[in-house]
Amino acid sequence: MAKKVMVFVIMMMLLAFAGAYAKGKSVHPEKMGSQDCMECHADVTPEIAQQWEHSAHGFVGVKCQVCHGDEKNFVKTPTNDTCQGCHALQVDNNTSPATSCATCHKAHNFTIHKAHDYNPTDVK
Amino acid sequence: MMNITRRNFIKASVATAAAASIGLSVTPEAEAVQAVDKWVKGACRFCGTGCGVYVGVKGGKVVAIKGNPDAKTNFGFLCVKGFLAYKCMYHPDRLKAPMIRQKDGKFKTVSWDQALDYVADKFKYFHGKYGKDSVAYYGSGQCMTEESYTFNKLFKGGFGSNMVEGNPRLCMASAVGGYMSTFGSDEPVGSYADIEKSKCLFLVGSNTSECHPIIFRRIMRHKMQNPDVKIIVCEPRKTSTTKIADLWLPVDPGTDLAVFHAMAKYILDNNLHDEKFILENTRITNGKDVTDIAGYKEFLKDFTPEKVEKLTRCPAENIKKAAEWFAKSGASMSLWTMGLNQRTRGVWANNLIHNLHLITGQLFKPGADSFSLTGQPNACGGVRETGSLCHLLPGTKPVNNDAWRAHIEKEWGIPSGTIDPKPGFHTMLMFDKFGAENDASKPIKAVITSTTNPAQSLPNLNKYIKGMQDGFLVAIDIFPTRTTQLADVVLPAAFIYEKGGVYGCSERRSQLTEKCVEPVGQAKADIWIAAQIAKRMGLEKLIPWNTDDVMKNNEMAWTEYIRVTKDTDHTLFGAPYSRMKKEKAGIQWPCPSTDHPGTDKRYMKGMDPMFEHEAFKKKFGINVPADREYYFYMDGKKEGKANIFLRPYAGPAESPDADYPFYLTTGRVIEQWHTGTMTMRIPEIARAHPNGYLEIHPDDAKKYGIKAGDMVEVASKRGKSVLPAHIVNGTLPGVLFVPWHDQAMDRMINFVCNDAVDEGSKEPEFKIAAVRIKKISGPKNVAEKYIISDINSKYS
Numbered sequence: 001m002a003k004k005v006m007v008f009v010i011m012m013m014l015l016a017f018a019g020a021y022a023k024g025k026s027v028h029p030e031k032m033g034s035q036d037c038m039e040c041h042a043d044v045t046p047e048i049a050q051q052w053e054h055s056a057h058g059f060v061g062v063k064c065q066v067c068h069g070d071e072k073n074f075v076k077t078p079t080n081d082t083c084q085g086c087h088a089l090q091v092d093n094n095t096s097p098a099t100s101c102a103t104c105h106k107a108h109n110f111t112i113h114k115a116h117d118y119n120p121t122d123v124k
Numbered sequence: 125m126m127n128i129t130r131r132n133f134i135k136a137s138v139a140t141a142a143a144a145s146i147g148l149s150v151t152p153e154a155e156a157v158q159a160v161d162k163w164v165k166g167a168c169r170f171c172g173t174g175c176g177v178y179v180g181v182k183g184g185k186v187v188a189i190k191g192n193p194d195a196k197t198n199f200g201f202l203c204v205k206g207f208l209a210y211k212c213m214y215h216p217d218r219l220k221a222p223m224i225r226q227k228d229g230k231f232k233t234v235s236w237d238q239a240l241d242y243v244a245d246k247f248k249y250f251h252g253k254y255g256k257d258s259v260a261y262y263g264s265g266q267c268m269t270e271e272s273y274t275f276n277k278l279f280k281g282g283f284g285s286n287m288v289e290g291n292p293r294l295c296m297a298s299a300v301g302g303y304m305s306t307f308g309s310d311e312p313v314g315s316y317a318d319i320e321k322s323k324c325l326f327l328v329g330s331n332t333s334e335c336h337p338i339i340f341r342r343i344m345r346h347k348m349q350n351p352d353v354k355i356i357v358c359e360p361r362k363t364s365t366t367k368i369a370d371l372w373l374p375v376d377p378g379t380d381l382a383v384f385h386a387m388a389k390y391i392l393d394n395n396l397h398d399e400k401f402i403l404e405n406t407r408i409t410n411g412k413d414v415t416d417i418a419g420y421k422e423f424l425k426d427f428t429p430e431k432v433e434k435l436t437r438c439p440a441e442n443i444k445k446a447a448e449w450f451a452k453s454g455a456s457m458s459l460w461t462m463g464l465n466q467r468t469r470g471v472w473a474n475n476l477i478h479n480l481h482l483i484t485g486q487l488f489k490p491g492a493d494s495f496s497l498t499g500q501p502n503a504c505g506g507v508r509e510t511g512s513l514c515h516l517l518p519g520t521k522p523v524n525n526d527a528w529r530a531h532i533e534k535e536w537g538i539p540s541g542t543i544d545p546k547p548g549f550h551t552m553l554m555f556d557k558f559g560a561e562n563d564a565s566k567p568i569k570a571v572i573t574s575t576t577n578p579a580q581s582l583p584n585l586n587k588y589i590k591g592m593q594d595g596f597l598v599a600i601d602i603f604p605t606r607t608t609q610l611a612d613v614v615l616p617a618a619f620i621y622e623k624g625g626v627y628g629c630s631e632r633r634s635q636l637t638e639k640c641v642e643p644v645g646q647a648k649a650d651i652w653i654a655a656q657i658a659k660r661m662g663l664e665k666l667i668p669w670n671t672d673d674v675m676k677n678n679e680m681a682w683t684e685y686i687r688v689t690k691d692t693d694h695t696l697f698g699a700p701y702s703r704m705k706k707e708k709a710g711i712q713w714p715c716p717s718t719d720h721p722g723t724d725k726r727y728m729k730g731m732d733p734m735f736e737h738e739a740f741k742k743k744f745g746i747n748v749p750a751d752r753e754y755y756f757y758m759d760g761k762k763e764g765k766a767n768i769f770l771r772p773y774a775g776p777a778e779s780p781d782a783d784y785p786f787y788l789t790t791g792r793v794i795e796q797w798h799t800g801t802m803t804m805r806i807p808e809i810a811r812a813h814p815n816g817y818l819e820i821h822p823d824d825a826k827k828y829g830i831k832a833g834d835m836v837e838v839a840s841k842r843g844k845s846v847l848p849a850h851i852v853n854g855t856l857p858g859v860l861f862v863p864w865h866d867q868a869m870d871r872m873i874n875f876v877c878n879d880a881v882d883e884g885s886k887e888p889e890f891k892i893a894a895v896r897i898k899k900i901s902g903p904k905n906v907a908e909k910y911i912i913s914d915i916n917s918k919y920s
Contacts, residue, residue, distance in 0.1 A: 034814045034907035059367060060341045061334060061794040063812060066204050070807035080157050081188065085207045088178070088190045088200050091157060 026076040037064035052108040062086075077102050160188060165708070166637030167627045168206040169266070169620050170797050172498030173197055173338045174629025175206055176709060179621050179640045186210060186621050186641055194708040197316060197629060203337035204795050208809055210621065212802040213644070217603050217913050219616035220645025230916050231614065236646065240653070243572070243613055244660035246596055250561075250569045251283065256544075260287035260554055260568050264575035265295070265500030265507050268625025269634070270681035271650040272502075274667055275574065276512040278654055281536045282663040286514050286523055286548030287568065291576045292503040293513060293551040294583075297885035298465035299496035300508055300520070302474020305884070306482075307766050308758030309693050310508055310520045313726050314457075314493030315631045315712065320346050321491030324354040324453030326446070328380070328477065329463020329891075331363040334794040336461070336497050344368050354449045358383065358438075359463050360789060361819075361861055362854040373446055374856050377787045377892040378776030379436040381469060384476035385427035385773065386440075387447040391483060392421050396451035398485030405754050406482045407763065410770040420483075423770045437856060451484045455491030461499060462791065466890040470882045472771040479768050488728050488754055498630040505628015509694050509713075510685060514548030518685060519692040523547055531743075535688045536666065550886035552879055555582060560594035570596035574650050575617065579606035579919065580799040580867065583877035583888045584842045589919065600650055603801045604912045606867065609919040616647040618674070623649035625678045626704065632723070634696060635710030639675050649674045651681060690716075691739040693726075693758055716740075729753050776892040777880035778840075780858065784894035786824070787859045788838060790873050791891075796865035804865065804911045814907035816866030816873060818847040820897075821857040825849060833903030838862065840893045843875030846900055860895065868910040869920060 030040070041064065042049045052058045057067075067078040075082075083101045084091040091101065160180035168175040176195025180188030189210050193200035222239035223231035234242075250258040261275050272290065279288045303310045319325070319342045333340040347353050347368050357366045358373035358380060366372050375383055391397050399417065402408070408420050415423075429440035450456045458481065464473040478494045486492040498504050511517040521528040524545050533540055549557055549568070555578065559566030571592075582588050592610040599611040608614050624639035643649075655670035655677065664670065669680035679701045690697040698715040699707075699722075712722035716733050725731040734740055734757060735748050746757045748764065755764035780786055795812040797803045804810045818836050830836055834849045838860065847862060847870075855861055862873040878893045 032811070034811065034905075034909060036812050036814075056341075056344075059333070059344055060337050061204060061364070063204065063795075065808035065811055066207060070811060072807065084157055084188075084190050086191050086201045089193045097157065 026074050028071060028074040032071040037068075048108055055109050057108065158182075158188060163190075164621075164638050164640040165192065166621060166624075166640070167629075167635045167710075168202065168501065169210060170203075170205040170501060171336055172265075172500055172503060172630045173336050174501065174627065174631070174633055174635060174710070175202055175338055176635060177202065177206065179210070181640050184641055186213060192708065196709040197631070197633065198338045201338055201341055204809065204812075205797055205803060206338075208806050209797065209803050210619075212805045213602075213619040213621065215603070215805045217805065217911070218644050218647070219602055219604070219614060219915070220647060221616060222646070223614045223915065225612045236648070236656075239613060239615060240656045240660055243598055244657055246570060247657070248661060250596070254567065254569055256283050256285040257287050257548065258568060259283065259285065259570045260289070260548070260558070260572075262551070262554065262571055262573045262576065262578060263288075263290035263507065263512055265290065265292045265498070265503030266575045267502065267506050267650055268620070268623070268678065269502060269506040269510060269628060269685065270625045270678045271574065271654065272506040272512040273510040273518065273685045274651050274654045274669070274681050276510055276518070277536060278658050278663065278667055280517065280523070280543050281532075281538050282658060282661070282666050284542050284544055286544050286546065287554065288512055288548060289514050289551045289554050290507045290512055291551070291578075291581065292500065292507040293887060294466070294581065294890070295462060295499040295887075296465060296496070296503045296508065297513075297887040298467065298470025298882055299474055299498075301471035301882070301885040302478060303496070304520075305471065305767060306475055306478040306769065307727070307756050308760060309726075309756075311504060311632050311694075312493060312495045312630070313487055314495060315724050316342065317724060318455075318457050318491050318493045318495070319343055322346070322353065322453075322455050322457040323350075323491060324356070324449050324456040326356045326358070326450060326456060326458040326480075327365060327369075328358040328458060328460045329465070329473070330459055330461040330497060331359070331361070331365050331791060332459065332461075332497070333363065333365040333367070335499070335792050337794055339459070339497060340365065354453060356446050356449065358446070360787070360856050360859045371442060371446055371449070373438050373442050375436045375438045376856065377789050377859065378467060378469070378779070378889075380464075381473055381476055381771065382427060382432045382435050382773050383438050383443055384473070384480065385424055386429045386432040386443045387450065388476075388479055388483060389421075389424040389427045390429060390444050390447035391451045391480070392417065392424065394448075396448070397483045401485030402483055402768070404752075405756070405765055406768050407761070407765045408768045408770070415770070420768065420770065427773075450480060450486070455489055456481070456484065456486040457491060457493050457495060459495050459497055461497045463891060465496075465885075465887060467887070467892065468777045468880050468882050468889045469774050470887050471884040472769070472774070475767075475769040475771055478766070482766055482768050488725060496630065501629065502627040504630060504632070505626060505634050509628060509689075514550055514554075517543070519689040519694055521692070532688065538666070550881070552582075552881055552886065552888055555588040555591060557591075558595045559591040561596075563594065566591060566595065568595065570598070572598040572600070573607060574600040577601070577605045577607045577799045577801060579610050580872055580874060582879070583874055583890050584879035585872065585875045586843050587879065593919070600653060601801075602647070603805070604915045604917070605799065605801050606872075606912065606919060608915060609912065609917060614915065615653055616645060617653075618643035618647045618649045622647065623651075623674050623678075625651070626682060632712045633710045634699060634704070634713065636701065636704035636707075638705070649677070651677050691737070691743045693734055693740065695737075695740070727754055727756050729755070777889050778878055778892065778894040780894045784840060784896045785858070786895050786897060788840065788862065788876060788893045788895040789859060789891050790862050790864045790877060793863045793865070796863065798865065800865035800867055800911070804867070804909060810909040813863065813865065814909045815868070816845070816847050816863055816871040817850045818897075819850050819852050819855055819861040821855055821859070822851050822853060823857045824860075825851045828897060828899060830897075830899050831902075835900040835902070835904050837898050837900050838873075838876060838895050839897075840876045840878070840895045842878070842893075845873050845876055846870045847873075848903065848906055860897070866910065867912055868906070868908070871906070
């Protein structure tokens, strides 16, 4: 029974994603409510949350919604318009402008900058 | 039956999506970058960093923003506010027409002529009946320089009244007092460029990562590329800034003066000071008498790190280590904001940081500076430099300086004696004395506010609301706010990208924003509003820039401003609009001529053009000796020296006691700007902090039986708020924190804050209040993203 439910869930999700992309629009799979994205995602996508936390974006407070939008303008893969906000030169220099920055710069650890670059001696 | 919870379901979904992305190409190709009609150069609307931006315009609307890669402040990067919050300019709540409150308490939309005639008639009436000081202006570090200059001129030169204030009094006045008293002239010696050259960064009273994120990014990159660089953070909360820190100096709020003295003592006792620098460039003084290094050591004798630990809770070992790193690094830079300024000893706290730099010679060399980060985008350029405070005139010179007053009167073409030599009321006194016409204890009968929201942002609000309610209040703003709820007239303002003008940021850098689009509805630039009021009061000659071309008005005001301040240490005479339009990164003053590149370091031979500025030296009677490499030319004693001040220890105005056993401190969070009137209207931002909350240490929460999310009342002698508890380790036990952006009445924490002011700067002690707490109930959903949308709503 459990296996059937899981198969059903997987099928439904694939259909949902396929449908969304067919229309060229991302849909957040859940009602977002009013809370910060991380309140759910720290639990449901802990690896992504941790990657983000240790990235340059995590250090400077560029949170989920800055790139992925809110409920009404949600995008699964941020467009280059978003990246351009801070990385205008890089977007201008992109030799394949039709390709998303995120294609090569994988979420969410797309920088050489990592928490382990710091070696705090007294701040625990 | 498998138990599928909501979270399990999402987890499964994400796993599915991940799998699908491997097997199926579901990642869409990016759409090409959106084409815009033009990119217009400008500055960011938010904090004092001064990030350069390009504003994307399409079909007469702003549709995008991106960082300016050529900007020397941000190098193209933007924080969440800069990137998203401009979108508020098209929010349906924008005020689009002038309104006058009617007898039934409701606003009626009127024409601009009706509104301006009404305001001018009221002003004339109050002037005639109650005198020149009965009408006041309360502006903002977010107005354009041209706007602040115009209102300042209208009031001081037109009305002969110094009742001119602005919200920088609430944030930067202590920094001004610190720079003026130590160095003789406002604003920093160095620049942001020192960050990347520094070997030790002392971040004190500043949650840089949230309040100046782009500055923090620069510090972060510098630390990453140079792991030997030491980062010291000194403040009561272990904020996100400490993520990159090597050392945290936790202190009880308001006690850090003792820590700074202990650092100085350790430096002197261990012979880590720079005696040559001290002897050549400084004067050690208590403000009255001058002493020597031995006298300084004697003054500091009780500030041993061990004694100071007992007073402040800052570990003695941390103090010693910080002092050692600071003195021995080779290039130390301090950066601070409200944690030092919003205090009853704010000026002294600033002086003591400057002391550390002066005794170690940590100035002038690359990477060494004592640098105040400004909170607002144009507190420096617009308010401090134009002198738009009750005690100042353009050029940051005091109104009681006879020679400078005469100079300004001549430049403004007004009769000698027009400008009152007596300072007006500082902000807290201004609102204390503002009230009903028939109340003899309230000499201020009318106030016009621009780009600020005092009915939410003043401390100890209970004391000031009635005055705003009863007096004649004109609010110039872009949205309904707590202040418009108390106003008699509301005038719809243009957003920065609808009007243009100059902003001057923390590092003495002025940048021009070009007008990008037409304002929404009938909104108008503040400079136009000021000029129209002037015209109606017979002061058209004084404020002639009253055309319908806002950039022309701006340019006229700017041209006059840089002429008036031409021969000052703040000169921007070399930065006319024709040049500002071309400069991609703005210009740092002093900039005396159009061929001068601007100044990276002040007071330093070969770097600072004022050393050779003959008209400046003649005007202020300055003689720079040929053998001085460094010279603080605005030193009042004409010795070119900076003051090392022996300031006695003093704690906060209010310390915890048996009835109010906690310290409360307040501040900003990265997404939210001030009272949230703009940022809370951006869904992505509102989601990040949909309500105010109370941060409390786990030990304190346990003691009071408080669990995460429980509703807790926090009360001072002045007022109370009820907020959900956030239990965090990142603060000292006994210290509570609340962000202040929430507009909901129950959660407006400024009812609780202290309005006691610094005796020098008159800046109130927002940062420290003694409070008590009690649990009111279990968790309640208050994530309502509350904003005031209805212009006719009540202040309740």
